[in-house]
Amino acid sequence: MTTIRLLSYNVRSMRDDRAALARVIRRLEPDVACVQEAPRFAFWLRKRRWLARRTSLGLAVRSRPAGLELYAGPRTALLHRRHRLLSPVPGLHRRGLVFGLFEVGGARFVAASVHLDLADGPRLRHAEEIVTELARVRERFGAPVVLAGDVNEEPGGGAWEHLASRFQDGFATAPSGQGATYSSRTPRTRIDGVFADSGFEVLSCGVPDEPELLADYPAATDHRPLVAELRVRES
Numbered sequence: 001m002t003t004i005r006l007l008s009y010n011v012r013s014m015r016d017d018r019a020a021l022a023r024v025i026r027r028l029e030p031d032v033a034c035v036q037e038a039p040r041f042a043f044w045l046r047k048r049r050w051l052a053r054r055t056s057l058g059l060a061v062r063s064r065p066a067g068l069e070l071y072a073g074p075r076t077a078l079l080h081r082r083h084r085l086l087s088p089v090p091g092l093h094r095r096g097l098v099f100g101l102f103e104v105g106g107a108r109f110v111a112a113s114v115h116l117d118l119a120d121g122p123r124l125r126h127a128e129e130i131v132t133e134l135a136r137v138r139e140r141f142g143a144p145v146v147l148a149g150d151v152n153e154e155p156g157g158g159a160w161e162h163l164a165s166r167f168q169d170g171f172a173t174a175p176s177g178q179g180a181t182y183s184s185r186t187p188r189t190r191i192d193g194v195f196a197d198s199g200f201e202v203l204s205c206g207v208p209d210e211p212e213l214l215a216d217y218p219a220a221t222d223h224r225p226l227v228a229e230l231r232v233r234e235s
Helices: 017-026 044-055 120-141 158-164 211-220
Strands: 004-010 030-035 067-074 076-085 097-102 106-116 144-150 194-197 198-208 226-232
Touching: 004 017, 004 144, 017 044, 017 211, 030 106, 030 144, 044 067, 067 076, 067 097, 067 106, 076 106, 076 211, 076 226, 097 120, 106 120, 120 144, 120 158, 144 226, 158 194, 158 211, 194 198, 194 226
Parallel strands: 004 030, 106 144
Antiparallel strands: 004 226, 030 067, 076 097, 097 106, 144 194, 198 226
């Protein structure tokens, strides 16, 4: 059975050491990379394409609003992609959801990237919208769904628990490496998550802790990357 390697990474608009960021992603060798805070202002597409070239990944979405992106690895086929804006909140940054239907080694699945709000109420409301949307997506494509992103709260919070009650919390299910994802320099909190539905077997999930990666994390961006290894269960 095919093992799918999925990366979730908040890249802070690529405002830090881009070479270090590219080194980290190359070493992690994802089949799908779910990115948050992708560049969305000046030269945003040029910057996203630069990262794709430097990491040998394909740029899958190319949608500017909400700062979300998906990248596909060399053995990954992109079959469908979509960007959806979530309900607006006056005075706050507009949030969204991007997802793609992918195939790796004959296994089809949906991967989605999200970045939830800092405010409690909008964060929970958007988590509810995402669960509803992904249920429709799973039914439409007949493929399991994995959601990855920056939740902006720790386990136990309302939005996190809403997601974890409907999906497997990857790190809680099969911890590997380190758990804390923020900040990259002094990691103390687990605010980034991978949430896989029951159609996946979660083999491992966590922040890789090889010495060369740990050395690059603080320079690359302010979050640490979260990597999950998944298998699509047989029907």
